Amino acid sequence: MSNAAHLTGLHTSVMPNEVLAHLDAARGGTFIDCTLGLGGHSELILDASPDTRVIAFDRDAEVIALAQERLVRFGERFRAIHDDYRSLKQHLEGQQFTGILADLGVSSWQLDTPERGFSFRTNSLAPPSQSHSTFPLDMRMDRSGGQTAAHFVNSLSERELADLIFEYGEERASRRIARRIVQERAKAPIETTAQLADLVIRAINQKGYWRIHPATRTFQALRIAVNRELDGFPQFIAEAVDLLAENGTLVVLTFHSLEDRLIKQAFRFQAGQCVCPASQPFCSCGTQPRVELLTRKALLPSNEETAANPRARSAKLRACRKRPTRPEE
Numbered sequence: 001m002s003n004a005a006h007l008t009g010l011h012t013s014v015m016p017n018e019v020l021a022h023l024d025a026a027r028g029g030t031f032i033d034c035t036l037g038l039g040g041h042s043e044l045i046l047d048a049s050p051d052t053r054v055i056a057f058d059r060d061a062e063v064i065a066l067a068q069e070r071l072v073r074f075g076e077r078f079r080a081i082h083d084d085y086r087s088l089k090q091h092l093e094g095q096q097f098t099g100i101l102a103d104l105g106v107s108s109w110q111l112d113t114p115e116r117g118f119s120f121r122t123n124s125l126a127p128p129s130q131s132h133s134t135f136p137l138d139m140r141m142d143r144s145g146g147q148t149a150a151h152f153v154n155s156l157s158e159r160e161l162a163d164l165i166f167e168y169g170e171e172r173a174s175r176r177i178a179r180r181i182v183q184e185r186a187k188a189p190i191e192t193t194a195q196l197a198d199l200v201i202r203a204i205n206q207k208g209y210w211r212i213h214p215a216t217r218t219f220q221a222l223r224i225a226v227n228r229e230l231d232g233f234p235q236f237i238a239e240a241v242d243l244l245a246e247n248g249t250l251v252v253l254t255f256h257s258l259e260d261r262l263i264k265q266a267f268r269f270q271a272g273q274c275v276c277p278a279s280q281p282f283c284s285c286g287t288q289p290r291v292e293l294l295t296r297k298a299l300l301p302s303n304e305e306t307a308a309n310p311r312a313r314s315a316k317l318r319a320c321r322k323r324p325t326r327p328e329e
């Protein structure tokens, strides 16, 4: 077992065959992995051909260190940048890439490392109400700066919290949860994952069988807000297309409907499809066809994959290819 073999079990890369096929990594070239994580997809790209190179981004310095350990065997063919992928153009302006991948969201390793404050359960055998982990309510992917989830929970108004939990968590009980947060924080600040998970259970007061833990949606909403996960997709997709060589491909994996809707719209815009509101009788979005859509409908993981890796369940893959520029363009 190599030094880094233990890392492969900590996050299973989603839709690996579909990602590789759409990137066409076997042709060689330089690829950008916008979301390195534990380096699973980067490793697949680097293994696909001795002529591939990967430049990878991640906001999380801890995962970069783990991925570097895993990918050390590729030497200078792999380079990691500790930054938000939304600043990729600042780092790579003027270069051209064969393919770009973004596998959005958090990694299983981040979710399963309780100290990071992304989740609330450590002991899966205990009843949910007795198994909450007590760790700081952090949730920042980049712990070198920015506000923690505890800051949001303790400082937003009841209305802001309700809107955030409804919009980013698609949680129908958002008002009840926000009210309970405000009541509880008046007694003492809410600082830990266990405090928040417990109060959500009490706010929802849902009896019987839980298909998903009642706090799941609230935690998702806070994580999205803390990391501004839904910001800037149109600009990011446009800049990724700028950096692609002709016939280069862009592949994006999303994990919830809010993300997928935004990516779908950004792809359509790049493909020259009007994204103006249906109620508007004229087009003002100024779209130009820069890419060809490779996935008219998003691709989903196979039943075999979701059985083996339940976290792949909500994945959707969209891909597009940069059109060659015609001489008169």
Ligand SMILES: C[S@@+](CC[C@H](N)C(=O)[O-])C[C@H]1O[C@@H](n2cnc3c(N)ncnc32)[C@H](O)[C@@H]1O
Pocket: 011, 012, 013, 014, 034, 035, 036, 037, 038, 039, 040, 041, 042, 057, 058, 059, 060, 063, 083, 084, 085, 086, 103, 104, 105, 106, 107, 108, 141
């Ligand atoms: C789903 S994981 C990637 C897993 C990886 N593809 C693999 O196979 O191991 C997503 C990673 O993207 C990082 N990330 C999320 N949003 C980011 C952003 N805006 N900029 C840079 N990294 C980001 C997270 O820290 C996390 O490590």
